[in-house]
Amino acid sequence: MTDFPSSPFTLTAEAGPQTVRLRLAGDLDYDTSERLVERAVGCLAADPGPRELLLDCSRLRLCDSMGISALLMVHRATSSRGVGLRLESPPDFLRRILEITGIRELFGSDATGRQSEHPEDATVPAGAQQQPVPPPTPSG
Amino acid sequence: MAPPKEHIAAKARRPSAAQWGPAPYPVIVADRSGTLIDVNPAAAALLEGAAPGAPLARAVPSWLVRAHEETVREAAGQEGGPQRSGFRGEIGALSFEAHPSRGLEGHVVWWLVDDTDRRLAEEQLATERQRTTFLAEASNVLLASLNADRCMRVTAQLASQHLAEAAIVIAPASGRKLPMAVAVEGRAATHGTVTADPAEVPGLSEALQGFPPVPSRWIDPGLLPTWLIPEDFTGPVGSAAVTPLPGHGVPAGVLVLLRSAGSAEFKEHEEVFARLFAARAGAALSAARLYAEQSDITRTLMRDLLPPQLSRVNGVEFAGGYQPAAARDRVGGDFYDVHPGGAPGEPSLAVLGDVCGKGLDAAVLTGKIRNTLQALTPMADDHERMLRLLNGALLNSHHTRFATLVLATVRRTEHRVRLRLTSAGHPAPLVIRNDGRVEEVDTQGTLVGALPHIEARTVETDLQPGETCLLYTDGVTEARGGPLGDELFGEERLRRALAECVGMPGAAVVERIQMLASQWLHDGRHDDMALVAITAPPTNHLSAVDGHTRGRYTA
Structure with missing residues (x-):
C-alpha cells in the first residue's frame, strides 16, 4: 500500500448478527474524529443493537489527541449501553498512546496483547472472544 | 401620387x-x-x-x-x-x-x-447613477478594513467629499470621551477624542444611544458647540444635519454633516442618500468594532494563559520553554506552571500538561486545569487525590476532551532536591544523572477529564546537585523530520541528547532540546512543544566531584 502524505480517513461498517465491525483507515484526527463518533453511535442505535462493537485499526495511519478523545467517546457510548468494545490490530503507535494515557484496558484484549505479525489473521470470529456483557439496555 | x-x-x-x-x-x-x-x-x-x-x-x-x-x-x-x-x-x-x-x-x-421635465429626469438619473457608484465604492473602501479607527476616518472623508463640506463621525463614548473623526472637503480625516457632553448637540445623545432609531434631523447651526466645528472649516455654518449610523443591533455612531452659509441647504432627496450612506458606514463600523472587541477579549484571556517565566523557587532551579504549533495562536494545547510553596520549607508544585484539541476550546480547558491545580497546591503531597479532584472538576457529559499531565512536587532538603512525580496519562519524566545516565521515572496513570475513575502511581526520586529532571510534551518526541523527512524525533533521540546535557543548568537543557527538535523538523510544522527542567542547583564544592561536573557551570 502506498503511503500518502496525508491519507483520507475512511470508515466501513460490516454488520454481523450480534457484532458490528468498523474498519478505520487513514488519519483519525481533529478533522475526522467526529465522523467516527457519529458512525459508531449510529451503529449502536440500530434495532436490535449489536452486543459488541469492533474497531479494526489495522489500517489506521495516525491518531492524534482528538482521535483518542473520539475513542473515549465511543467507549462512553458502548459502556452506557452495555455493549462490548474492542480495538482490533491496533498499530504500534496507537498501542503506545493507549499505554501511556493509561486507557488500554478500556479497549479489549487486542489493545493490550502483542501485535500479530499478520494483522488480518488476528481478526477473531465475531463473538469467539466476546466477554460476558450485560444484555443491551435501552439508552435513556 | x-x-x-x-x-x-x-x-x-x-x-x-x-x-x-x-x-x-x-x-x-x-x-x-x-x-x-x-x-x-x-x-x-x-x-x-x-x-x-x-x-x-x-x-x-x-x-x-x-x-x-x-x-x-x-x-x-x-x-x-x-x-x-x-x-x-x-x-x-x-x-x-x-x-x-x-x-x-x-x-x-x-x-x-x-423639455424641462425630461431634462430634470435625466439629471436625476445621472445623479442617482453617480450615487449608486459612490455607495458601491464606499462599501468597498469601508469593508476593506476591520480597523475601527480607520473606518471612522474613511466615513468622515467620504461624507465630506460627497455629502457636505465637512463631516464629523462620533462614536459612542468610552468613558467620558467621545471618539471623533473629522474631515473637511474630502481631505484626509483626523482622528481623536474629545471630552464633551453629547447633550450639547441637539439629537446627538439620542442618536448615540440608538434605540429607538432616530431619523436624521436638521439642526440650527447656531446651536452647534465650537468643539464640533472643524478648525479648517471656512466661514460660518449654514446648515447642519445629525444622522445616526446604525450598527448590528447597537449604534455604531453618528454622522454630523456641515455646509457653509454660502452653499445650498440639504434637500430631502439628499437626506435619503445620506441615510443610505450612513447604513453602509454604520454596518462597516460596527463590524470593525465587534472585531476589535473580540480580539481585545481574546488578548485579555490569552495574557492569563501564556506560560509563565520560570526562575529559582525555594532553592530549586526551574526553567520552561514553549513553542506553540502556530505562531499566531500564542496559546495552544500545552501548558506548564510552577506554584511555589507558601514558605521556604514547603514544597513547590510544578505542572506540565497537554490538552486535547486546539484553538479556543483547548485554551479554555487549559485555563481551567491550571486554575484548579493552583487551588489544589496545598495538597501537593497527595497527587492521586489532586488528580481525582481535578478529574471530577473536568468531567463533562457531552464531550471527552481530556488532558494528560505530570505533577511534580519539589522540595529542597539541604543540597538535594526531593521529587514526587506522577504522570496522568503523560510521557514519563526523564532524569539526567551526574554520571551521564538518563533515567525514565517509572510513574504511570490515567489521563484526566474523560473517565469517571482514574488511577495514578506516584514515584519519588532525589536530584543531586547539578542533576535535572525534564518534563516534556509529546510535541517534542513527535517532531517529524530528520534526514528522511518523515521520521519521528523519538524518545531514544531525546534520551541521547539529554545524556549530553549532564551538569548543564536547566535553562540550557531546555534551550538545547528545543533547538534540536526545531532542527529536526522537516517542514517547520509541529505540534505544541513544552518543556520544564527542574534542577538541583550545583553547590560550590560540586566542582570537586569526580571530575564529572563541568567546571564552567559551577562558578
Missing part, C-alpha cells in the same frame, strides 16, 4: 398664423435678418416682447439668436437640404428644444418644445 406633394408645397407658399396659431408649442417666425415675422399665442405668452416686427435679439435668449443665425447661414448654403436641429437652451426657468423649419422667402419657423 403627385397631388399631395403639390398640396403641401402650396400650403407652404401661403403661410398663415392661423396654421400654427392653435399649435400646442410656442412657434415664432423670423426672417433672414433676424426680425420677427409672426408669433403664435403660446410663444407670445412665453416670450415677453415677442411681436411681429420686433428684432429677434430683443425677444428671445441669445442661444436662440445664435441658432437662428446659424440656421440662416446653412440654409443659404444648401437649398432644400435637411435642417439642423438639436438646439437647446433655457427660457426663464424652463428648458426648451428649438426645432427650425423652412418658411417662405427664407423665413425660419421655430418650434419650441418644452
Whole structure:
C-alpha cells in the first residue's frame, strides 16, 4: 500500500448478527474524529443493537489527541449501553498512546496483547472472544 | 401620387398664423435678418416682447439668436437640404428644444418644445447613477478594513467629499470621551477624542444611544458647540444635519454633516442618500468594532494563559520553554506552571500538561486545569487525590476532551532536591544523572477529564546537585523530520541528547532540546512543544566531584 502524505480517513461498517465491525483507515484526527463518533453511535442505535462493537485499526495511519478523545467517546457510548468494545490490530503507535494515557484496558484484549505479525489473521470470529456483557439496555 | 406633394408645397407658399396659431408649442417666425415675422399665442405668452416686427435679439435668449443665425447661414448654403436641429437652451426657468423649419422667402419657423421635465429626469438619473457608484465604492473602501479607527476616518472623508463640506463621525463614548473623526472637503480625516457632553448637540445623545432609531434631523447651526466645528472649516455654518449610523443591533455612531452659509441647504432627496450612506458606514463600523472587541477579549484571556517565566523557587532551579504549533495562536494545547510553596520549607508544585484539541476550546480547558491545580497546591503531597479532584472538576457529559499531565512536587532538603512525580496519562519524566545516565521515572496513570475513575502511581526520586529532571510534551518526541523527512524525533533521540546535557543548568537543557527538535523538523510544522527542567542547583564544592561536573557551570 502506498503511503500518502496525508491519507483520507475512511470508515466501513460490516454488520454481523450480534457484532458490528468498523474498519478505520487513514488519519483519525481533529478533522475526522467526529465522523467516527457519529458512525459508531449510529451503529449502536440500530434495532436490535449489536452486543459488541469492533474497531479494526489495522489500517489506521495516525491518531492524534482528538482521535483518542473520539475513542473515549465511543467507549462512553458502548459502556452506557452495555455493549462490548474492542480495538482490533491496533498499530504500534496507537498501542503506545493507549499505554501511556493509561486507557488500554478500556479497549479489549487486542489493545493490550502483542501485535500479530499478520494483522488480518488476528481478526477473531465475531463473538469467539466476546466477554460476558450485560444484555443491551435501552439508552435513556 | 403627385397631388399631395403639390398640396403641401402650396400650403407652404401661403403661410398663415392661423396654421400654427392653435399649435400646442410656442412657434415664432423670423426672417433672414433676424426680425420677427409672426408669433403664435403660446410663444407670445412665453416670450415677453415677442411681436411681429420686433428684432429677434430683443425677444428671445441669445442661444436662440445664435441658432437662428446659424440656421440662416446653412440654409443659404444648401437649398432644400435637411435642417439642423438639436438646439437647446433655457427660457426663464424652463428648458426648451428649438426645432427650425423652412418658411417662405427664407423665413425660419421655430418650434419650441418644452423639455424641462425630461431634462430634470435625466439629471436625476445621472445623479442617482453617480450615487449608486459612490455607495458601491464606499462599501468597498469601508469593508476593506476591520480597523475601527480607520473606518471612522474613511466615513468622515467620504461624507465630506460627497455629502457636505465637512463631516464629523462620533462614536459612542468610552468613558467620558467621545471618539471623533473629522474631515473637511474630502481631505484626509483626523482622528481623536474629545471630552464633551453629547447633550450639547441637539439629537446627538439620542442618536448615540440608538434605540429607538432616530431619523436624521436638521439642526440650527447656531446651536452647534465650537468643539464640533472643524478648525479648517471656512466661514460660518449654514446648515447642519445629525444622522445616526446604525450598527448590528447597537449604534455604531453618528454622522454630523456641515455646509457653509454660502452653499445650498440639504434637500430631502439628499437626506435619503445620506441615510443610505450612513447604513453602509454604520454596518462597516460596527463590524470593525465587534472585531476589535473580540480580539481585545481574546488578548485579555490569552495574557492569563501564556506560560509563565520560570526562575529559582525555594532553592530549586526551574526553567520552561514553549513553542506553540502556530505562531499566531500564542496559546495552544500545552501548558506548564510552577506554584511555589507558601514558605521556604514547603514544597513547590510544578505542572506540565497537554490538552486535547486546539484553538479556543483547548485554551479554555487549559485555563481551567491550571486554575484548579493552583487551588489544589496545598495538597501537593497527595497527587492521586489532586488528580481525582481535578478529574471530577473536568468531567463533562457531552464531550471527552481530556488532558494528560505530570505533577511534580519539589522540595529542597539541604543540597538535594526531593521529587514526587506522577504522570496522568503523560510521557514519563526523564532524569539526567551526574554520571551521564538518563533515567525514565517509572510513574504511570490515567489521563484526566474523560473517565469517571482514574488511577495514578506516584514515584519519588532525589536530584543531586547539578542533576535535572525534564518534563516534556509529546510535541517534542513527535517532531517529524530528520534526514528522511518523515521520521519521528523519538524518545531514544531525546534520551541521547539529554545524556549530553549532564551538569548543564536547566535553562540550557531546555534551550538545547528545543533547538534540536526545531532542527529536526522537516517542514517547520509541529505540534505544541513544552518543556520544564527542574534542577538541583550545583553547590560550590560540586566542582570537586569526580571530575564529572563541568567546571564552567559551577562558578
